[in-house]
Structures are given as C-alpha cells and as structure tokens.
Amino acid sequence: FYTNNTFGDIYFKQVNVNKDSTVPVISIVSPVENETFGISPPSFIVEITDPNLDTMWYSIYNNTYQSLNITFTGNGTIDPAVWGALYDRTYSIRFYANDSLGNINFEEIDVIKDLNAIIINITSPAVNEIYGVIAPNFTVEITGPNINTTWYTVDGGINNYIFTKNGTINQVAWNALPDGIVIIKFYANNTLGNKYFTQVHVIKNSSAPIIDIVSPIENEKFGVNPPSFIVEITDPNLDTMWYSIYNNTYQSLNFTFTGNGTIDPTEWSALYDGTYSIRFYANNSLGNINFEEVDVIKDIYAIIINITSPTVNEIYGVIAPNFTVEIIGTNINTTWYTVDLGINNYTFTENGTINQVAWSTLSDGIVIIKFYANNTLGNIYFKQVNVIKDSSAPIINIISPIANEEFGVNPPGFIVEISDPNLDTMWYSIYNNTYQSLNVTFIGNGTIDPAEWGALSNGNYTLRFYANNSLGNINFKEVNITKDIYAIFIDIINPIENEVFGVNSPGFIVEITSAFLNMTWYTLDGGQNNYTFTINETINEAAWDALSDGVVTIRFYANNSVGDINFEQVNVIKDTSAPTINIVSPTENEIFGVNAPNFSVEITDTNLDTMWYTVNNSAKYLFSQDGVINQNAWDAQTDGDVILNFYANDTLGNLANEYIIISKKTPSRAAGPDITPIIILVSVIVGIAVVGGVLGFLIKTGKISLKKLSLRKPPTEKIKPEKPPKEKVKKEKTPTEENKEK
Numbered sequence: 001f002y003t004n005n006t007f008g009d010i011y012f013k014q015v016n017v018n019k020d021s022t023v024p025v026i027s028i029v030s031p032v033e034n035e036t037f038g039i040s041p042p043s044f045i046v047e048i049t050d051p052n053l054d055t056m057w058y059s060i061y062n063n064t065y066q067s068l069n070i071t072f073t074g075n076g077t078i079d080p081a082v083w084g085a086l087y088d089r090t091y092s093i094r095f096y097a098n099d100s101l102g103n104i105n106f107e108e109i110d111v112i113k114d115l116n117a118i119i120i121n122i123t124s125p126a127v128n129e130i131y132g133v134i135a136p137n138f139t140v141e142i143t144g145p146n147i148n149t150t151w152y153t154v155d156g157g158i159n160n161y162i163f164t165k166n167g168t169i170n171q172v173a174w175n176a177l178p179d180g181i182v183i184i185k186f187y188a189n190n191t192l193g194n195k196y197f198t199q200v201h202v203i204k205n206s207s208a209p210i211i212d213i214v215s216p217i218e219n220e221k222f223g224v225n226p227p228s229f230i231v232e233i234t235d236p237n238l239d240t241m242w243y244s245i246y247n248n249t250y251q252s253l254n255f256t257f258t259g260n261g262t263i264d265p266t267e268w269s270a271l272y273d274g275t276y277s278i279r280f281y282a283n284n285s286l287g288n289i290n291f292e293e294v295d296v297i298k299d300i301y302a303i304i305i306n307i308t309s310p311t312v313n314e315i316y317g318v319i320a321p322n323f324t325v326e327i328i329g330t331n332i333n334t335t336w337y338t339v340d341l342g343i344n345n346y347t348f349t350e351n352g353t354i355n356q357v358a359w360s361t362l363s364d365g366i367v368i369i370k371f372y373a374n375n376t377l378g379n380i381y382f383k384q385v386n387v388i389k390d391s392s393a394p395i396i397n398i399i400s401p402i403a404n405e406e407f408g409v410n411p412p413g414f415i416v417e418i419s420d421p422n423l424d425t426m427w428y429s430i431y432n433n434t435y436q437s438l439n440v441t442f443i444g445n446g447t448i449d450p451a452e453w454g455a456l457s458n459g460n461y462t463l464r465f466y467a468n469n470s471l472g473n474i475n476f477k478e479v480n481i482t483k484d485i486y487a488i489f490i491d492i493i494n495p496i497e498n499e500v501f502g503v504n505s506p507g508f509i510v511e512i513t514s515a516f517l518n519m520t521w522y523t524l525d526g527g528q529n530n531y532t533f534t535i536n537e538t539i540n541e542a543a544w545d546a547l548s549d550g551v552v553t554i555r556f557y558a559n560n561s562v563g564d565i566n567f568e569q570v571n572v573i574k575d576t577s578a579p580t581i582n583i584v585s586p587t588e589n590e591i592f593g594v595n596a597p598n599f600s601v602e603i604t605d606t607n608l609d610t611m612w613y614t615v616n617n618s619a620k621y622l623f624s625q626d627g628v629i630n631q632n633a634w635d636a637q638t639d640g641d642v643i644l645n646f647y648a649n650d651t652l653g654n655l656a657n658e659y660i661i662i663s664k665k666t667p668s669r670a671a672g673p674d675i676t677p678i679i680i681l682v683s684v685i686v687g688i689a690v691v692g693g694v695l696g697f698l699i700k701t702g703k704i705s706l707k708k709l710s711l712r713k714p715p716t717e718k719i720k721p722e723k724p725p726k727e728k729v730k731k732e733k734t735p736t737e738e739n740k741e742k
Contacts, residue, residue, distance in 0.1 A: 008619040023105035024050035024097035031093070036112040036196050038119050038144065041083035044093070045075045046107075052099040062091050069096070086113050118144030118188045120198040125184065130203045130237070132286025135174035138184070139166045140198075146190040153185050160187075179204050208290035209235035209282035216278070216296050221381060223302040223329060226268035229278070230260045231292075237284040247276050254281070271298050303329030303373045305383035310369070315388045315422070317471025320359035323369070324351045325383075331375040338370050345372075364389050393475035394420035394467035401463065401481050408487045409515060411453035414463070415445045416477075422469040432461050439466070456483050488514040488558045488566035495554070500573045500607060502652025505544035508554070509536045510568075516560040523555050530557075549574050578656035579605035579648040586644070591663045596634035599644070600626040601658075607650040614645045639664050 002012040029045040031037070048056055060067040060082060067082050078093065094108040123139040125131070142150055151162045154173050161170050169184065185199040214230040216222070233241055245252040245267060255264050263278065279293035308324040310316070327335055336347040339358050346355050354369065370384040399415040401407070418426055430437040430452060440449050448463070464478035493509040495501070512520055521532040524543050531540050539554065555569040584600040586592070603611055612620040615633040629644065645659040 004619055006619070008614075010620065010622065020052070020099075020101050021103060022050075023103040024048055024053055024099055026095055026097055026105055026107040028095060028107050028109050031109055031111050032199070034090075034110055034112060035198070036114050036117045036119075037083075038113075038115055038117045039084075040119070041078040041080050042093075042111055043075075043077045044095075046095050048095075048097045050097065050099045050103075052101055054098050054100045056095070056097045058093055058095045060086070060091050060093050062089060065091070083113070088114050088116075114194075116145055116190070116192070116194070118142060118147055118190055118194075118196040120186050120188055120196060122186060122198055122200045125200055125202045127201055128203055130205050130286060132204075132284065132288040133175070133206045134287035135169040135171045136184075136202060137166075137168050138186075140186050142186075142188050144188070144190065144196075146192060148189050148191050150186070150188045152187065154182055156183070157185075174204070177204055179206055205286060206288055208288040209233050209238055209284055211280055211282055211290055211292040213280060213292050213294050216294055219275075219295055219297060221297045221299050221302040221304075222268075223298075223300050223304050224269075225304070225328075226263040226265050227278075227296060228260075228262045229280075231280050233280075233282045235282065235284045235288075237286055239283050239285045241280070241282045243278055243280045245271070245276050245278050247274060250276070268298070273299050273301075299379075301330060301375065301377065301379065303327060303332055303375055303379070303381040305371050305373055305381060307371060307383055307385045310385055310387045312385055313388055315390055315471060316359075317389075317469065317473040318360070318391045319472040320354040320356045321387060322351075322353050323371075325371050327371075327373050329373065329375060329381075331377060333374050333376050335371070335373045337372065339367055341368065341370075359389075362389055364391055390422075390471055391473055392420075393473040394418050394423055394469055396465055396467055396475055396477040398465060398477050398479050401479055404480055404482060406482045406484050406487045406489075407453075408483075408489055408513065409485050410513065411448040411450050412463075412481060413445075413447045414465075416465050418465075418467045420467065420469045420473075422471055424468050424470045426465070426467045428463060428465045430456070430461050430463055432459060435461075453483070458484050458486075485515050486560060486562055486564060488512065488517070488560055488564060490556055490558055490566060490568040492556060492568055492570045495570060495572050497570055498573060500575055500652065502574075502650070502654055503545075503576045504653065505539040505541045506572060507536070507538045508556075510556050512556075512558045514558065514560050514564075516562055518559050518561045520556070520558045522557065524552060526553070527555075544574070547574055549576055575607065575650075575652055576654060577605075578654040579603050579608055579650055581646055581648055581656055581658040583644075583646060583658055583660050586660065586662050588660055589663060591665050593664075594635075594666050596629040596631045597662065598626070598628050599646075601646050603646075603648045605648065605650045605654075607652055609649050609651045611646070611648045613647065616643050617645070620647075634664075637664055639666055 001014070002010060004010045025048070027047040029047060031042045031044060035042070044058075046056075055071060056073065057069045057071040058078075059069050060078070065086070070079050070082065090110055090112050092108045092110050094106050096104065096106045098104040119142070121141040121143075123141060125136045125138060129136070138152070149162060150164065151160045152169070153160050154169060154177060159173060161173065180203070182202050182204050183199050184202060185197050187195060187197045189195040210233070212232040214232060216227045216229060220227070229243075231241075240256060241258070242254045242256040243263075244254050245263070250271070252267050255267065275295055275297050277293045277295050279291050281289065281291045283289040304327070306326040306328075308326060310321045310323060314321070323337070334347060335349065336345045337354070338345045339354060339362060344358060346358065365388065367387050367389050368384055369387060370382050372380060372382045374380045395418070397417040399417060401412050401414060405412070414428075416426075425441060426443065427439045427441040428448075429439050430448070435456070437452055440452065460480060460482050462478050462480055464476050466474065466476045468474040489512065491511040493511060495506045495508060499506070508522070510520075519532060520534065521530045522539070523530050524539065524547060529543060531543065550573070552572050552574050553569055554572060555567050557565065557567045559565040580603065582602040584602060586597045586599065590597070599613070601611075610622065611624065612622045613629070614620060615629060616637060618633050618636070621630050621633065634642075640663065641661050642664050643659055643661055645657055647655065647657040649655045
C-alpha cells in the first residue's frame with residue numbers, strides 16, 4: 001500500500017498473504033464405472049485430499065431425477081432411503097468437496113440400479129494383495145435371481161475358467177502371467193441373457209529372496225569343529241530360512257535358523273571326512289523360494305587358521321600392521337605368511353608384526369596377507385585377509401604468512417589448509433641456523449605463540465608446519481619469515497580494492513604499527529602532493545576533485561625515527577559521471593488525449609540506483625522499467641503543453657535528467673451537435689423551390705418558351721476557353737450574403 005504527499009515523498013507498507021485457489025483432489029476408488037447394484041445400496045470409497053478440507057457430500061442424478069445433497073465424513077454406504085426410491089436405470093453419483101477457502105471440486109461415477117441384477121462381492125483376494133508363484137485362492141459371493149453360469153478370467157477374457165464354488169485360480173494360467181498388476185474378473189450371467197462382473201486388482205511378485213553367502217568360502221576346510229556361517233538374505237516378505245548338507249552319498253535333514261551362527265554340531269560330527277555342499281534356503285510369505293550353496297571340506301586332520309587381526313579392508317600407513325592369528329590342528333609343523341603372493345615368505349611362531357622391509361616395498365592399494373600352516377603329514381593350509389595400504393601423507397598448504405613476510409613485535413597470524421581423511425595431529429616449530437624452537441601443537445588457524453615469538457631476536461626464520469595421520473604418515477611445509485621490531489606495518493582496512501566513489505572523496509581507515517613511529521601521510525598522485533594525517537579521516541576533497549574519472553591509486557606512507565619508511569596502496573575508482581538518459585517515446589510535440597501516454601526511456605549507468613519522472617514539475621513517480629505515465633497525474637493537467645522530466649541517479653550521488661514537451665488535447669465539451677450541414681441542406685431545397693416557381697410563372701405568362709428549354713446538341717467545333725485575368729478582383733459582399741455567412 002502506497003501513499004505520497006505534496007512534497008513528492010512516497011511511503012509504503014506491505015503484508016504477505018497466501019493465495020490458494022487449488023481445489024480438493026477427489027479420487028473415486030469404488031464404485032467402478034457402470035458397476036451394477038441391486039436392492040442393497042452401493043458402498044463407496046473416495047480419497048479426498050486438501051490441507052484445508054471443509055465439507056464432503058454427494059448427490060445422485062440422471063436426466064429425470066436429482067437427489068438432495070447428502071454430507072458424509074468418511075467412506076460408507078449410499079443412503080438406503082435415497083437408493084430405495086430410485087427406479088431401475090443408470091445414475092450418476094457425484095462426490096463433492098470444498099475447503100475453508102471456498103474452493104470446490106467434484107468427481108462422479110455412473111452406476112446401474114437393477115433389481116434383477118446379479119451382485120458379485122469379492123471377499124478375497126483383496127485389492128492390491130501380493131501373491132508369488134502360487135496362484136491365489138478366491139472367495140466370491142454371488143447373489144441374484146436366475147443365475148446361470150459363473151466364470152473368471154485373468155487375461156482380459158482370452159481364457160475363461162468356469163467355477164461353481166470358491167477355489168483357487170488356475171495355476172497354469174497364473175504361471176503364464178508376468179510379474180505386476182493382475183486383473184481378476186469374476187463374471188455371472190442369468191437365464192435372461194444379462195451378464196455381470198466385478199474385478200479385483202492383485203499383484204504378482206514371483207521374485208524369490210536374495211541369498212549371499214559371506215562365509216564359509218568355497219572349498220574352505222574345517223576339522224572337528226563345525227563351521228560358522230554368515231549369510232545375507234533379503235526379501236521384503238521373508239518367511240523362513242534353513243540349510244541342509246549333502247554330497248553324492250549323503251543328504252542331511254533341513255535345519256531352520258533365524259540368524260547367522262554355526263552348523264549343527266551333531267550333524268557335522270556325523271559326517272565322514274570329505275567334500276560336502278551346504279545349501280542355504282529361504283522363502284517368503286508369497287511362496288517364492290530360493291537357495292545358494294557352497295562347497296566345504298571336512299578333514300579332522302586339517303589345520304584351522306582364524307585371523308583375528310588385521311580385519312578385512314583395514315587401512316594401514318607406512319608402518320607395517322600387527323597380526324593376531326589362531327592356528328588349531330594336530331601335528332602342526334611350520335607357520336608362515338606372505339604379502340607378495342609367495343615370492344617372499346616369513347616364518348613365525350607367535351603373533352607379531354608384518355616385516356617392515358617387506359611392507360615398505362609394497363605399493364599403495366589392496367594388500368593380500370596370506371597365513372600358512374602345514375603338518376607333519378605334508379598337508380598345507382592357509383587363510384588370507386585383504387587390507388589397504390595408504391602411505392599418502394597429509395596435504396599442507398600455507399596461505400599465510402607469505403614467503404619473506406616481515407613481522408614486528410606482534411607475532412604473526414597463520415592460516416594453513418591441511419587435508420587428510422585420517423588426520424591426527426598438527427604442530428609447528430620455528431628455526432634458523434642458530435636456533436630451534438620446541439614443537440607447538442595447534443588444532444586450528446591462529447597466531448604464533450607470543451612467548452616463543454618474543455624470545456626471538458631480529459633476523460630471518462623458517463616456520464615449519466607439520467601434520468600426521470592415524471596411519472603414521474607425516475608431512476610438513478615451511479615458509480621463511482623475518483622478525484624486525486623496527487619494521488613499519490600498514491594495514492588498509494578501508495577503502496577496499498576497486499571500490500567505487502563519486503564526487504565526494506572517500507574516507508579511509510588504516511592501521512599502522514611500529515616501535516618508533518614518526519610520521520604518516522598519503523598521496524593520490526604518485527607523491528607530487530602529500531597529505532599528512534594522525535587519525536583516520538577523509539581524503540582531501542580538493543585533491544580528490546582535481547582527479548579525472550578512472551582508477552586512482554591511494555598510497556599510505558609511514559616512517560619511523562630510525563629513518564625506515566614503508567607504504568601500502570589501494571586502487572579505487574572515481575566515477576563522477578551521471579547516468580545517460582535517452583527518451584525513446586513519447587516524441588517531441590506528440591499529441592495525446594485523455595489516456596496517459598506510454599513511455600520508453602533508455603538509462604545506462606554501471607551504478608544505477610533510482611529512476612523517476614515528474615509531470616509539469618509534479619510529485620515524483622518512481623519506475624523500474626518502461627510503462628505508462630501515472631493516469632491521475634495526467635488527468636490533473638489542462639490541455640496544452642506538458643513537460644515530462646525523467647530523472648536518474650546512481651549509488652555515487654550523480655544525478656541526471658532529460659525532459660520532453662508533449663501536448664494534451666481532449667475533445668471539446670460545446671453543448672449540442674453541429675447544425676451547419678442541416679442549414680446548408682435546407683438552403684438548397686429552398687433555392688430549388690424558388691427557381692421552379694419563377695420558371696413556372698414565366699412559362700405561364702408566355703415570357704419564355706418550353707422550346708428554349710429543350711436540350712440542344714453541343715457544337716462539334718472546339719472553342720478554346722479564355723484565360724482568366726491575372727489580377728485578382730475582390731468581390732464586394734452584399735448585406736444578405738454577409739448574414740448568410742454569419
């Protein structure tokens with residue numbers, strides 16, 4: 001909401017509201033289109049959604065009937081009294097819903113009332129019920145007079161299956177269907193030849209559980225102790241899991257399990273030494289079944305190797321990993337390991353650490369560590385584990401200090417970027433050829449320890465930043481810096497680089513620190529003119545005004561009593577040029593009527609701020625794009641010249657304007673229509689009447705003959721017309737003619 005005053009000031013206040021013209025969404029689940037019902041009224045299921053839902057109702061109608069509106073709050077049954085009053089025929093049930101904002105919507109469905117109809121109610125399957133490879137059972141209730149035949153189809157009527165009682169969908173027909181939605185239609189007809197049906201959607205999902213055997217691994221050997229197993233079984237409708245053990249001469253019973261565990265000890269001990277398949281099964285509640293199997297070897301003389309550490313895919317750095325293995329068996333002879341697939345083997349008698357030299361020669365990536373054991377019978381057994389070697393050290397990037405940067409009494413701040421997925425510790429130290437500091441740990445960017453910095457004498461130092469990771473990898477980066485307690489440090493806070501200023505000179509904020517500071521000054525012209533200052537203030541206005549538009553280098557200086565001098569500079573931009581205004585339309589002296597004119601102006605400025613116009617020096621009218629002159633301002637102008645003045649300023653305070661003069665001309669408001677044409681017409685008629693009367697009188701008195709009035713053929717010879725005289729003679733008007741003109 002806007003208002004302005006006679007001084008041209010404009011004010012506004014705003015409020016945000018929400019417009020919601022969306023109507024409730026209605027979906028009729030049941031009845032279905034053209035569904036037939038008998039004496040009992042149909043049930044209905046409608047899904048209605050709206051965040052501001054208010055009322056729901058329905059009505060029943062056809063071309064000869066219209067029921068009252070019946071409200072409802074949830075799914076239910078059509079009003080029995082209304083349904084009972086209907087004759088047999090087709091009706092539309094229209095479901096309505098509105099919301100609290102007044103938005104209304106409806107959806108409708110045609111149903112048929114037929115007292116002789118056969119009504120089919122499907123008890124099962126239920127809508128969207130899921131079935132697997134086994135065909136579903138069905139229970140339907142069919143009522144009505146003169147029932148003749150009942151049948152169903154699952155393929156749209158290509159194949160029909162007659163039934164006389166509830167049962168199971170034909171298994172062969174079910175097997176032929178792909179996975180997905182299956183429409184089962186139940187039909188019935190009567191002796192009158194009328195056919196009725198009801199359908200239900202079910203879902204066929206013949207996908208079986210997914211089984212992944214993690215352990216045992218293929219051809220793994222086990223001794224007296226039964227193997228443990230880890231299987232990953234996934235299915236949204238998982239029902240039962242079990243396993244069995246078999247080979248070509250043996251088949252065990254099925255053993256159910258609910259989680260990972262160990263093969264049944266009694267079953268395992270009953271097995272002779274040899275190769276067996278362990279088959280893991282799983283089914284789901286839809287009847288789908290799957291299995292996966294793995295071959296294992298039972299050998300009571302086998303050596304069993306269990307690797308406790310390292311664990312699978314554990315990460316190690318430059319330091320070789322420790323290992324813990326448990327080796328069980330009879331007649332154990334030698335134990336060893338390899339990290340290069342047997343090129344080099346390392347015997348061990350107790351748990352320890354992988355050979356460091358061998359580890360150091362390995363490339364980064366996956367390393368397979370294989371642990372072996374043999375017995376006095378000459379049998380060799382092994383177990384392996386995959387680990388990851390990552391010898392890459394943390395990455396260090398020193399942002400500040402920069403190389404050879406000078407610092408005074410105050411210790412330098414530092415910004416370092418250190419990245420490593422397994423970062424552990426960060427620290428720094430300061431040294432040169434005669435000094436070495438202690439290590440100083442840090443957890444984030446900050447400032448060099450003041451006590452450490454204060455202990456340093458003037459000179460050049462190296463600041464070294466370290467980082468290591470949890471894998472033992474270490475890295476460092478360093479930068480050379482200088483400590484000089486006599487150094488002058490200048491930090492320009494304001495203005496900032498490439499900041500833009502207009503006709504007014506910029507203010508400045510600089511921080512200058514030095515142990516023996518003497519004088520501070522600045523220059524705008526490379527030192528031709530210098531301006532001393534003791535506090536932060538504004539650049540000399542006269543010096544600023546003398547500069548041309550463009551880049552201006554402001555250089556701040558400081559010296560100390562020892563004779564040292566230093567400076568820092570910043571580039572700013574001076575822009576005193578005002579916006580450029582080009583009035584495209586209206587054009588000079590263009591005429592407009594009661595409707596305010598459109599306008600189009602081209603205004604260019606890199607720092608454009610505000611645009612406005614006035615009408616004959618009226619109040620300001622802001623605009624941001626081409627448009628129409630304010631109609632109220634236009635209505636306030638009288639006919640005649642109107643001055644449109646367009647203004648624009650920029651963020652630097654530069655102002656420009658261009659104007660154009662146009663004309664306003666509105667239709668005359670004189671009373672009554674123009675009667676001049678009527679006067680001329682009447683004069684002509686009167687003239688003709690007068691001439692006719694004179695001719696009649698002359699003929700009657702014999703002073704003129706009718707023969708003289710007869711048409712004559714013009715002469716054939718051409719007569720050259722005479723030229724009118726060159727001089728112009730002004731004809732005197734009679735008083736009568738003057739009155740006619742008036």
